[in-house]
Amino acid sequence: MTAKTAAVTTGEPGEPGEPGESGEPAAAGRGHRGQLSEGARAERRLGWLLCAPAVAVMIVVAAFPICYAVYLSLQRYDLRFPAESHFVGLSNYGDVLSSSYWWHALAVTLIITVISVAAEFVLGMLLALLMFRTIFLRATMRTIALIPYGIVTVAAAYGWQYAWTPDTGYLSALFGDSAPLTRTGTAIAVIILAEVWKTTPFMALLLMAGLSLVPEDLTKAARMDGASAWQRFTRVTLPLMKPAILVALLFRTLDAFRIFDNIYILTAGGNGTYSVSILGYDNLFRALNLGIGSAISILIFVCVAIIALMYIKVFGAAAPGTWSTGE
Amino acid sequence: MAATVRQKSGWITANIVTMLVMLIPVLWICSLSFKDPSTITDPTFFPKRWTWANYSGIFSTSDFTRPLLNSIGIGLIATFVSVLFASLAAYAVARLRFPGKSALVGMSLMIAMFPLISLATPLFNIERALGLFNTWIGLIVPYIAFGLPLGIYTLSAFFREIPWELEKAAKMDGATPFQAFVKVIAPLAAPGMVTTAILVFLFCWNEFLLAFTLTATIAARTAPAALAFFTGSSQFAVPTGSISAAAVVITIPIVIFVLFFQRRIVAGLTSGAVKG
Numbered sequence: 001m002t003a004k005t006a007a008v009t010t011g012e013p014g015e016p017g018e019p020g021e022s023g024e025p026a027a028a029g030r031g032h033r034g035q036l037s038e039g040a041r042a043e044r045r046l047g048w049l050l051c052a053p054a055v056a057v058m059i060v061v062a063a064f065p066i067c068y069a070v071y072l073s074l075q076r077y078d079l080r081f082p083a084e085s086h087f088v089g090l091s092n093y094g095d096v097l098s099s100s101y102w103w104h105a106l107a108v109t110l111i112i113t114v115i116s117v118a119a120e121f122v123l124g125m126l127l128a129l130l131m132f133r134t135i136f137l138r139a140t141m142r143t144i145a146l147i148p149y150g151i152v153t154v155a156a157a158y159g160w161q162y163a164w165t166p167d168t169g170y171l172s173a174l175f176g177d178s179a180p181l182t183r184t185g186t187a188i189a190v191i192i193l194a195e196v197w198k199t200t201p202f203m204a205l206l207l208m209a210g211l212s213l214v215p216e217d218l219t220k221a222a223r224m225d226g227a228s229a230w231q232r233f234t235r236v237t238l239p240l241m242k243p244a245i246l247v248a249l250l251f252r253t254l255d256a257f258r259i260f261d262n263i264y265i266l267t268a269g270g271n272g273t274y275s276v277s278i279l280g281y282d283n284l285f286r287a288l289n290l291g292i293g294s295a296i297s298i299l300i301f302v303c304v305a306i307i308a309l310m311y312i313k314v315f316g317a318a319a320p321g322t323w324s325t326g327e
Numbered sequence: 328m329a330a331t332v333r334q335k336s337g338w339i340t341a342n343i344v345t346m347l348v349m350l351i352p353v354l355w356i357c358s359l360s361f362k363d364p365s366t367i368t369d370p371t372f373f374p375k376r377w378t379w380a381n382y383s384g385i386f387s388t389s390d391f392t393r394p395l396l397n398s399i400g401i402g403l404i405a406t407f408v409s410v411l412f413a414s415l416a417a418y419a420v421a422r423l424r425f426p427g428k429s430a431l432v433g434m435s436l437m438i439a440m441f442p443l444i445s446l447a448t449p450l451f452n453i454e455r456a457l458g459l460f461n462t463w464i465g466l467i468v469p470y471i472a473f474g475l476p477l478g479i480y481t482l483s484a485f486f487r488e489i490p491w492e493l494e495k496a497a498k499m500d501g502a503t504p505f506q507a508f509v510k511v512i513a514p515l516a517a518p519g520m521v522t523t524a525i526l527v528f529l530f531c532w533n534e535f536l537l538a539f540t541l542t543a544t545i546a547a548r549t550a551p552a553a554l555a556f557f558t559g560s561s562q563f564a565v566p567t568g569s570i571s572a573a574a575v576v577i578t579i580p581i582v583i584f585v586l587f588f589q590r591r592i593v594a595g596l597t598s599g600a601v602k603g
Contacts, residue, residue: 040424042504043423043424043425043504044423044424044425044426046419046423046425046504046505047419047423047424047425047427047428048419048425048427050415050416050418050419050423051415051416051419051420051427051431053411053412053415053416054412054413054415054416054431054435054475054479055416055431055434057412057468057471057472057475058434058435058438058472058475058476060468060472061446061450061468061469061471061472061473062437062438062441062446062472063434064449065446065449065450065453066441066445066446066449068449068452068453069445069446069448069449072448072449072452127345130338130341130342130345133338134338134341134342135338136335136338136339136342137342140346141342141345141346142589142593143586143589144345144346144349144350145345145349146585146586146589146592146593147349147350147353147582147585147586148349148352149585149592150529150578150581150582150584150585151353151578151581151582152532152533152550152551152574152577152578152581153533153535153551154533154535154551154552154554154555154574155356155551155554155573155574155575155577155578156352156356156574158356158554158570158571158574159352159353159355159356159359159571159574160352162355162356162359162567162571163352163355166370167368167370168367168368168370168567169370170355170370170371170372172370173370173371197348197352201349202596205593205596205597206596206597208597209597254440257442258442258443258444260443260444260535260536261535261536261551264535264539264555265555276444277442277443277444277536280444280445280447280448281444281447281536281540284447284448284451284540285451285540290448290452293448294448294449296444297442297444297445297446297447297448298445300442300444300445301441301442301445304440304441304442308440
């Protein structure tokens with residue numbers, strides 16, 4: 001519905017519940033001035049006015065800095081030799097993309113992302129079903145499930161680190177005084193464990209919201225028709241939950257891809273466990289090379305954009321927010 | 328009958344196992360924080376000798392108390408401003424018709440998905456140039472920006488649920504759109520705003536990367552970042568006990584908070600998802 005038709009239909013109750021429906025009854029009698037009624041124009045102005053503070057902050061903190069990062073990434077800019085800064089074109093990108101560190105970090109990040117999101121999805125679905133269906137201690141269950149979500153990531157990560165430290169940790173002692181954080185493979189496994197423990201409840205909550213949208217009648221009907229519990233779940237529940245599942249997976253994938261806190265506390269990126277965010281951090285704040293660091297930052301940003309596009313184009317995830325426009 | 332008993336015990340087992348998995352890591356941190364420094368290298372789950380020394384240690388220096396204060400102050404200010412700006416924008420998104428709306432929603436979602444490290448560099452450089460590096464403002468402003476997408480997303484979902492006939496009725500009675508917002512919609516929107524404030528505050532309280540890179544001293548460093556700089560109560564002591572105690576201190580209030588506002592948080596987290 002365009003602003004023009006909105007002006008025409010003012011005074012009508014309109015279709016209830018249609019997003020953005022707010023015909024201006026006050027403006028009904030004033031007629032048209034050009035294409036827009038007075039009311040529609042006032043609505044427009046108010047809309048922009050109300051959004052202005054939010055937009056200003058987001059531009060200052062996100063849009064401008066990301067442009068500045070693009071500019072920095074085209075410079076040779078070493079904080080130790082600030083006088084020697086100069087434009088170098090795309091050579092920082094060349095340096096990063098031809099470095100084995102970048103590809104190692106990308107591989108580590110992708111492994112962590114894929115395994116932890118897959119595990120979170122399966123465990124989150126089980127937890128969602130448990131919270132949704134259980135009668136025993138239902139409220140307690142839902143409350144306790146929020147604890148990992150509420151806990152500060154850094155605090156939880158220290159807990160895992162100490163648990164796996166020989167001579168200190170109960171888990172290390174349990175597994176024969178092992179020191180998993182000192183070897184790449186096992187360290188990544190511990191990082192994934194910490195990540196999965198912390199974020200599975202969040203995934204479960206999103207999935208539970210999807211579960212509650214599945215009409216009880218449909219699963220009942222399927223049961224009447226002799227479908228087993230597994231069939232009811234895969235043929236009825238899952239397809240109906242698809243939009244909720246895709247939104248949950250999209251959120252968690254993008255979140256897992258930028259993993260930093262857990263790795264920084266557990267291994268500080270040592271023993272080959274560095275993710276792309278850790279690599280960017282090391283170049284920026286340890287090597288103080290803003291040029292290379294910015295190039296890495298921009299590449300991470302591009303990766304995130306590609307992942308989001310893939311979800312939306314390939315899997316057909318409703319781009320989050322499309323509902324907001326009401327179109 | 329046998330099947331139902333088996334089913335029931337199955338559910339109970341599943342519940343208990345799940346609860347243990349959620350609780351044991353938290354109990355472990357608590358237990359570590361009560362371990363006597365001389366027994367910290369004893370890998371039993373529960374302390375053999377209990378002590379408050381770790382707690383009295385961290386509260387005796389400003390290395391922890393100052394960051395704790397920073398966390399509270401920065402979190403509260405950022406949450407307040409963020410929710411205020413977000414509710415204005417969310418009202419516009421949910422109720423008004425204006426060009427550029429989808430651009431606003433798109434932009435805020437892009438920011439929600441931003442890898443924070445991509446912003447750490449430019450913000451580090453900009454804040455050093457402006458003298459905002461290592462100040463409260465230097466963290467508050469980015470936190471407001473990252474609270475906004477969450478706020479706009481959650482609040483516009485809440486605002487949609489409000490019966491908009493009331494707003495219309497107010498306008499019929501001669502209220503301006505702004506009055507309709509302040510007098511009619513705002514009181515109805517209060518629960519949604521509280522929920523959003525909780526989620527934004529949890530984000531600020533939990534944030535590590537920016538707190539770590541945009542601060543240099545305890546003047547502005549928040550508690551999660553301060554943990555990573557702990558050296559123990561004395562120069563030679565292992566910081567394990569102190570870090571665990573500090574981790575418990577920053578965790579327990581949030582856990583209580585989360586449990587208290589459980590329903591609101593669940594509603595807030597899922598409000599956007601079910602509409603997707």
